[in-house]
Amino acid sequence: MLRRLLPLLLCGLCTVLQAAPQLAPARLQALAAEPFWLALGHYERGKLGGWRSYVDDDEFFLAASGAEDPAAELAATFEALYRPAALGDRHPQCRYPARTRWLREQLALDDLPAPACPEFAAWYADIAPHSTVLVFPAAYLNSPSSMFGHTLLRVDQADIDRQGSPLLSYALNFGAYIEGMDNSILYAWKGLMGGYPGLFALMPYREKIGEYSRLENRDLWEYRLNLTAVETGRLLEHVWELRQIQFDYFFFDENCSYRLLELLEIARPGLQLTEDFPLTAIPADTVRAVKNAGLIERIDYRPSRERELLARAAPLEAAEQGWVQRLAADSRALQDAGYQALPTERRALIEDGAYRLLRYQASGAERDPASAARSYRLLQAINRNPPPRLEVERPILPEDGHQSRTWQLGVGSRDDRAFAEYGLRMAYHDLLDNLDGFPLGAQIEIAQLRLRQYQGNHWQLQQLELAGIRSLTPRNRLLKPWSWQVAGGLERVPGEGGEERLVGHLNGGAGGSWQLGEELLGFALATVRLEQNRDFAAWLSPAAGFDGGLLWRNRAGNLLLEAQGDYFHNGEVRRRLSLAQQLELGDNLGLRLSAAREFSQWAPPVNEVQLQLRWYYY
Incomplete structure (x- = not known):
């Protein structure tokens, strides 16, 4: 005993x-x-x-x-x-x-x-932290969850630039933990409402490269930070403490970017990065905060497969792009007499373009032996006749775009009634906003509020838009993406007797966009709408319609000419023709002139003009 x-x-x-x-x-x-x-x-x-x-x-x-x-x-x-x-x-x-x-x-x-502590010691030694890189996968228009962009950290070993590859480093990511297969609408709702737990995850950087720049076709911006080896080690020690630890996850504030700012404050005590984000933490804004804190040492750019493909295809004529499609579909066309008659240097560009198109089409799909065989034959042709090195123009840095929150002050008239309009948009960008740092044809607006003050001190709520997203990605000979839009909230529409009614609505649409010129987009979408309107007998009324127009990037800013129509099941027909031009006065200041004519079965046509000053700030 x-x-x-x-x-x-x-x-x-x-x-x-x-x-x-x-x-x-x-x-x-x-x-x-x-x-x-x-x-x-x-x-x-x-x-x-x-x-x-x-x-x-x-x-x-x-x-x-x-x-x-x-x-x-x-x-x-x-x-x-x-x-x-x-x-x-x-x-x-x-x-x-x-x-x-x-x-x-x-x-x-x-x-x-x-x-x-053998478990921690082995984990720490395997990562061998020495320096830190902030990685920003840019916005991806055709994915609602990716339209704001994303941020993660890369932890590098010593002498990574001279003796190793960043692909051997580790990526530190914070994101929503999703079990099952939620659809995009459910994902967006639960992400907004905190329906998912958030977790930190550490994985090989090459896996993240594949996920963002390959599967989702997103450009990657890599911001090397000036954190010392001691500071990087301190950050990683805390990451060990957070293994499998759950946070609440909210899409707009307690998200990937906010959590990483907290880690940087631990790496370098004294930083105050999170104080600037009490309401929202949009990735581009957080990158800007890191830059303003003097943490960025160097910036590298990795274009997506899509951007590389479009850059390779840009100098090709229409017939040559046709050969790109044929070779990607059937590499035996390499022996076609018509193809062999082309100049050697043109065939080099075509073969490289066909290989990139084939790789693009295979992104995210299971391995296909036939596709792999075509890729191999195209690689053999490229080795025999190498193309010139591909040079992809580096876009404007995403953090150099306008700030995400917007104050609006406007004056105008609706027929013979003058008004002043006051607005606030929490995030982020619309089709006419200052374009630097954003792709043409992209819009994502969250929490848009507009109040009007008419003559006689008559106030009214003009609009309360919960969300308004538009993705006008142009189709071309090689890529044929869909354009789409969705919006929901409260807005004023023409009512009986010429009155305006505040109605609830949810609408969306899909169609196509086309590059009509270097800086000119044309688009046409079929739309559907659900509206709750007290002038209608039904509590909820559906409508089918259209939305089409032109978006032109000009020297002054952006111009949008748009025609819209809704045809309701009860016979009401509502149409609208509008023209608006944004004048870019500065990085965070714009002046917008707009004119519109509205038609309704229940009221005579109405004309509205407005001059609006827009101030972008965070």
């Missing part, structure tokens, strides 16, 4: 000998109020006072009240550091290396147990 009890007695004696010393209450409170400790716990001030942690996982905290009490969590951590070293990987020092390092430095703790 004594032999069995002896190990327990020794363990208990060891625990007593290494019990945590007492920490003075004043010192405890002072440490708990330190910004770095608050950052380690992801604490923020509660709306009604006190503290709350963004972490939504009890496994992260050592104290029962740790999610709301930074001092209690610090006291529990301090005591836990003195637990027996025999716990090994289960020791709090192994579980919380960033907390341990900071408390050891702050309190000069030279009497701590020294547990072995």
